[in-house]
Amino acid sequence: MMSTKGTPGTPTSPSTSPAAPPPLRPSASPASPASPASPASPAAASPSPSASASPSPSATPAPFDTDVLVVGAGPTGLLLAGDLAAAGLRVTVAERRAEGRSNLTRAFGVHARTLEQLDSRGLADELIATGTPITDLRLFGGLSLDLSRLPSRFPFLLITPQYEVENVLHRRAVSTGVDFRYGTELRGLDQDADGVTAELSGPDGPATLRARHAVGTDGLRSAVRSALGLPFPGASVIRSIVLADVRLAKEPGHLLTVSASPSGNAFAFVAPFGDGWYRVMGWDRRRQVADDVPVDLDEVRAIAREALGTDLGMHDARWISRFHSDERQAPAYRSGRVFLAGDAAHVHSPAGGQGMNTGLQDAANLSWRLTAVLRGEAPDPEALLDGYQAERHPVGRNVLRSSGAIVRLAMARTPLQRAARDLAARLVGTVRPAAARAMGQISGIGVHYGPGTRRVPDLKLREGRLYELLRAGEFVLVTPEGAAPALPRTAPVAADRVVHATWANPARHDTLLVRPDGYTTPL
Numbered sequence: 031m032m033s034t035k036g037t038p039g040t041p042t043s044p045s046t047s048p049a050a051p052p053p054l055r056p057s058a059s060p061a062s063p064a065s066p067a068s069p070a071s072p073a074a075a076s077p078s079p080s081a082s083a084s085p086s087p088s089a090t091p092a093p094f095d096t097d098v099l100v101v102g103a104g105p106t107g108l109l110l111a112g113d114l115a116a117a118g119l120r121v122t123v124a125e126r127r128a129e130g131r132s133n134l135t136r137a138f139g140v141h142a143r144t145l146e147q148l149d150s151r152g153l154a155d156e157l158i159a160t161g162t163p164i165t166d167l168r169l170f171g172g173l174s175l176d177l178s179r180l181p182s183r184f185p186f187l188l189i190t191p192q193y194e195v196e197n198v199l200h201r202r203a204v205s206t207g208v209d210f211r212y213g214t215e216l217r218g219l220d221q222d223a224d225g226v227t228a229e230l231s232g233p234d235g236p237a238t239l240r241a242r243h244a245v246g247t248d249g250l251r252s253a254v255r256s257a258l259g260l261p262f263p264g265a266s267v268i269r270s271i272v273l274a275d276v277r278l279a280k281e282p283g284h285l286l287t288v289s290a291s292p293s294g295n296a297f298a299f300v301a302p303f304g305d306g307w308y309r310v311m312g313w314d315r316r317r318q319v320a321d322d323v324p325v326d327l328d329e330v331r332a333i334a335r336e337a338l339g340t341d342l343g344m345h346d347a348r349w350i351s352r353f354h355s356d357e358r359q360a361p362a363y364r365s366g367r368v369f370l371a372g373d374a375a376h377v378h379s380p381a382g383g384q385g386m387n388t389g390l391q392d393a394a395n396l397s398w399r400l401t402a403v404l405r406g407e408a409p410d411p412e413a414l415l416d417g418y419q420a421e422r423h424p425v426g427r428n429v430l431r432s433s434g435a436i437v438r439l440a441m442a443r444t445p446l447q448r449a450a451r452d453l454a455a456r457l458v459g460t461v462r463p464a465a466a467r468a469m470g471q472i473s474g475i476g477v478h479y480g481p482g483t484r485r486v487p488d489l490k491l492r493e494g495r496l497y498e499l500l501r502a503g504e505f506v507l508v509t510p511e512g513a514a515p516a517l518p519r520t521a522p523v524a525a526d527r528v529v530h531a532t533w534a535n536p537a538r539h540d541t542l543l544v545r546p547d548g549y550t551t552p553l
């Protein structure tokens with residue numbers, strides 16, 4: 031999707047590798063291009079926590095090499111793999127890239143709900159130290175959103191490069207024992223009642239890997255999605271967006287600004303990384319060209335002058351690129367034992383900065399479900415796994431809609447459309463509930479999965495903060511003092527794994543069961 035021109039400012043930093051993993055079984059024949067997996071058959075959930083310990087009841091030829099194969103080590107795959115390994119599962123990550131991390135960044139904004147998820151893993155402070163918190167969003171038509179009003183421990187948007195998010199998640203995944211296979215590409219995937227067989231092509235040639243489950247976190251052109259035979263319907267929503275990471279002679283301060291030109295021919299956007307570098311993006315209706323048409327800083331400057339009234343004296347671009355944006359969503363996030371998450375499941379415009387954030391929330395929703403099923407703790411494994419699609423697919427659809435709406439507003443062509451946009455912006459900016467809804471949606475704080483499945487804020491409990499207790503990766507049962515903690519029989523967790531806590535507020539007499547991803551479970 032993105033063509034990259036120019037050179038990065040610093041070389042890629044190597045990442046640590048885990049202890050030597052066991053070799054994969056070489057394939058009898060070279061791996062073929064992604065072959066369609068078996069049609070969506072209901073996964074017979076495995077009751078055994080140790081994949082290779084329990085013999086399969088079917089005629090499965092090979093033992094399991096791993097519990098879960100995660101394909102793709104972007105942010106989504108890294109969070110998922112770290113969660114599963116922290117829960118004691120065997121996890122293999124196949125990543126096509128060579129080992130090491132790029133210092134080019136696509137995403138640069140981490141929203142409040144994502145920071146809450148990272149806090150529930152003890153990673154938020156480390157990430158926040160790498161970036162700049164922004165509370166003031168200046169959008170079109172004078173719309174200004176004050177994120178400091180968000181009801182969260184993290185009432186801001188953290189501007190930090192995507193590679194910092196990946197570094198934090200990668201370190202955690204390595205420390206929890208994830209087996210990373212770099213330079214290893216998924217070529218084909220098949221599944222049966224017991225597991226998944228992946229055809230990989232790695233540094234030592236083709237190899238086969240057998241896992242109980244597989245998750246495609248392999249981005250826009252997901253080979254897992256292709257292997258499942260799933261379509262990726264949608265279309266390009268905007269072409270010829272230019273991007274530059276630059277220094278500015280005139281610093282606009284610590285706020286994120288989006289502005290459209292009065293003529294409606296251009297819009298631009300500036301965000302500070304906090305270390306003297308700024309991300310500038312722009313679009314000009316009159317210059318709609320293919321991604322591979324070269325872009326230089328003069329083109330970006332001209333768009334900025336038209337949309338913002340100034341080019342802010344931009345100079346020293348360390349990265350310039352031209353790209354287009356698609357809006358697409360897979361119709362299913364689950365097919366039997368195989369799942370899709372992140373960009374493999376949904377892509378949309380960068381407006382609203384939600385792609386990486388949505389992928390990370392997908393991973394947080396899927397990891398505890400797979401954990402419960404693989405540990406044999408789910409009373410109804412099928413329903414638990416289907417819950418991933420039921421909860422996350424509508425969220426993905428909404429993100430497509432909202433980011434698409436922002437882009438279409440930015441591209442408003444006629445004076446009437448622009449007037450309507452500016453009026454809508456003023457209304458959202460001045461009507462408090464509308465502003466709160468917009469901020470809740472963009473930040474993820476307002477995303478709930480239904481009346482009984484709501485996001486739980488960082489409650490004060492006798493034993494500490496809720497998000498600190500969630501770091502165990504388990505359910506947290508909060509009861510009034512003196513009450514005997516009792517789990518419902520339908521809870522997908524073994525009683526001896528639940529973390530028990532007591533309300534700090536003695537006036538609370540209710541009982542709350544909080545899922546590992548920080549949402550309530552109906553009792």
Ligand SMILES: Cc1cc2nc3c(=O)[nH]c(=O)nc-3n(C[C@H](O)[C@H](O)[C@H](O)COP(=O)(O)OP(=O)(O)OC[C@H]3O[C@@H](n4cnc5c(N)ncnc54)[C@H](O)[C@@H]3O)c2cc1C
Nearest residue numbers: 102104105106126137138139216249372373383385386387
């Ligand atoms: C200009 C721009 C700005 C953006 N800004 C934001 C923002 O501010 N906030 C935000 O939330 N999002 C933003 N996004 C979107 C964000 O970058 C993506 O949503 C995010 O990277 C998706 O993460 P992922 O882990 O799902 O996939 P990816 O990051 O695409 O990772 C997929 C991984 O899978 C690997 N892979 C692919 N195929 C195979 C295979 N066959 N076998 C093995 N490995 C494979 C790839 O090498 C890659 O490492 C932006 C995107 C763009 C283009």
